[in-house]
Amino acid sequence: MTKLPALFLFLCVFAITAIASADTLTVSTDKSSYSPGQVIKITALYKNKYGKPITSPRTREVRIKNSSGSELVQTSMKNAGNGVYSYAYTLSRSAKTGKYEVRGSFKYKDNETKAYSYPQVVTTTTADATPPVTAVSPVSGTHSMPVSVTLTVNESATIYYTLNGTTPTTSSTRYSAPISLTATTTLKFFARDAAGNNEAVKTATFTAGTTTQPPAGNHANLTYTDGTMCLQCHATQAAGMAGSTHYKWEGPNSQISNKPGVTGGKLNTAINAYCINTLGNWNGCGGCHIGAGAKPGTVADATRNIDCLICHQKEYKRARNSSTGLFEPDMTKMTITMDAAVQTVHKPVKSSCLQCHAKGGGGDALKRGDLALINGTTNDRNYDVHMATTGANLSCQQCHTFTNHHVAGRGSDLRPTDSTVGVNCSTSACHSSKAALTSGHATAAINSHMKRVACQTCHIPTYGKMAADAVVDQLTGFGDQATETTRTWVTPEWSVANNRWEPTVIKANNLKPLYAFFDGTSWVSDLNDVAVIDPATGAYKISRPNGDINGANSKLTPFKYKTSLQPRHAASGKLIALNTSLYFKNGDLVGAVQSGLTNMGLNAGDAYTMVKADEYQMLNHTVSPKTAALQCTSCHGTTTAPAPQMNLKSMGYSLKAAQSTVCTQCHGNEDMPSFTSLHSKHVTSEKIDCSMCHSFTRASERGLTVGIKK
Helix, strand or coil, X not given: CCCCCCCCCCCCCCCEEECCCCCEEEEEECCCEECCCCEEEEEEEEECCCCCECXXXXXXXXXXXXXXXXXXXXXXXXXXXXXXXXXXXXXXXXXXXXXXXXXXXXEECCEEEEEEECCEECCCCCCCCCCCCEEEECCCEEECCCEXXXXXXXXXXXXXXXXXXXXXXXXXXXXXXXXXXXXXXXXXXXXXXXCCCECCCEEEEEEECCCCCCCCCCCCCCCCCCCCHHHHCCHHHHHHHHCCHHHHCCEECCCECCCCCCEECCCCCECCCCCCCCCCCHHHHHHHCCXXXXXXXXXXCHHHHECCHHHHCCXXXXXXXXXXXXXXXXXXXXXXXXXXXXXXXXXXXXXXXXXXXXXXXXXXXXXXXXXXXXXXXXXXXXXXXXXXXXXXXXXXXXXXXXXXXXXXXXXXXXXXXXCCCCCCCCCCCCCHHHCCCCCXXXXXXXXXXXXXXXXXXXXXXXXXXXXXXXXXXXXXXXXXXXXXXXXXXXXEEEECCCCEEEEEEEEECCECCEEEEECCCEEECECCCECCEECCCXXXXXXXXXXXXXXXXXXXXXXXXXXXXXXEECCCCEECCCCHHHHHHHCCHHHHHXXXXXXXXXXCXXXXXXXXXXXXXXXXXCCCCXXXXXXXXXXXXXXXXXXXXXXXXXXXXXXXXCHHHHHCCCCCCCCCCCHHHHHHHHHHHCCECXXXXXXXXXXXXXXXXXXXXX
16 A cells, blocks of 8 residues: 655644642643644643642633634633543644644632643645554454464554563564464554554453354354345344344333333433433434444334344444444454454353443443443452452343343333343342242341342442442543433533533442332333423432332332433423534534424424433442441431431331320330330331331231230
């Protein structure tokens, strides 16, 4: 491949540190020289006089001027945490050449500190700036040894590699022929082309053992053609998937109490306190859809719009074609060829599921509060005893079983039910001794809770946890498993991670759940429903778990509580599905709302207000080891100290009358002993039903007696 010479570019990144006050500010750009159309990535580091990060400045302004002195932008930088702030600016394709000024102006308390950086914008001849792409065959996994490993590159380039796990350089061994491996080996490699473009180092691990490759004659000799080639042999499986909620993004609302017999889901009707609805931005929202790119319902034969590899090949990566709107293999991000991809398909692994389910809401760990990308790789059993490699190392399918490609399980805020099969902790393979809901724990006191307290309540004491082996990206802030607690669309912020404008988001780690009774059914508000205020929270409610202290199947369950400041149509009272594609592009709230009104069949320009909305999201993952489970005093407290975890009295466990009135039903007014002693005497020993003291009963399920003991 012939390359034209590029203009000489500066090798240094210019950065000037201001020392105008006791605080220090450094502003730098990722390169010293840019071409028109490229993105300038700006990073600021703000510290106090002791060298400690300043994490909450009054202002964090960045201004950019071109070589003529014209101001191109004045905005706030994104707070990436730990005193690091970021902003990305895309140069126009007609950007002036010359020296640009990037100025940061930060204020903390009464101090204002400024710093500058001066990148260059230069014109270039057409040059090769694209790194080569190397693929490995066979892929990482367990293989019968010896195994012959082949490296191929997509252009004329030299491949360098190591076999001892160290990072290769241009001084490492050059690849010239297939590599024969006889034992477990970590192969690292990269390619360098004639223009000096280096590929990012890639890793493939080969473990000695029984091969994971499909048997010869099945997939081993396949040649990739297109995404429909799987239909030649797997039409039945494709039909099952085409009818699933995973594909359709909607289904029967069998567990939604206020919408019986209605079909719903996020494809058209569901709303949430994140991006509200998919209306107007299918291309963006559909990036995590298991289809080939077309919106469900727009393709006559849905089986031809299924991307099997997104779940069945962990090395497969894809990108949407801007012209057709369909997904295509993204070879720049893949470590194997497409032939190797179809030859080595496998059942979904944790990373297959997490690539979508951990990244909802626009970033790692933001949405669910109990799922992050690290769930697939962590060795920290304190973070997740079920999924950690040092814990049970469970795959997703061991709990979320599949029947004809329909998956078991739903949360409290999800509308459709995909499978009639439930998710249960007390299976023959897991916690079988607890199946009766009356035994299996160390004490009778704990066993007595099982019919009314969900397993998650005691075993997920916090959410938004951070794994011990987590690595935080200082530029984007992702990697700490912090979960989103609220967002406001009023104030846009530039996202370095997603290269777009996004609403201002607040995240946090190690949060205490909100507790409520849940019977497995939910109440929801959908698109075009009149929004209803919950008097308990003062917010417009989007989803609520159904259940109460007397409900037959109700269990005390932990939830993530999430709020959002989002638009509401003044005339109809409906929450507006603002057009996120427009908002992400330019941060224009008014334009995004007006487009959303049009999409909803309402009038652009209608009056709207920004209101607080909220939802409950059931917590099921990041289960802690039993040694970290809640203790009795976590919820019940003592006579001198309130319970730190929850207020049971606010959930219906308060006395039905004054203590003197309740106690004198049976005897004189006596000194109040500890909760444990009181409960043991009346319930465990004398079998007196709860209704004697409270406004609920447990008589039938615990064999208790209603009435005064004679």
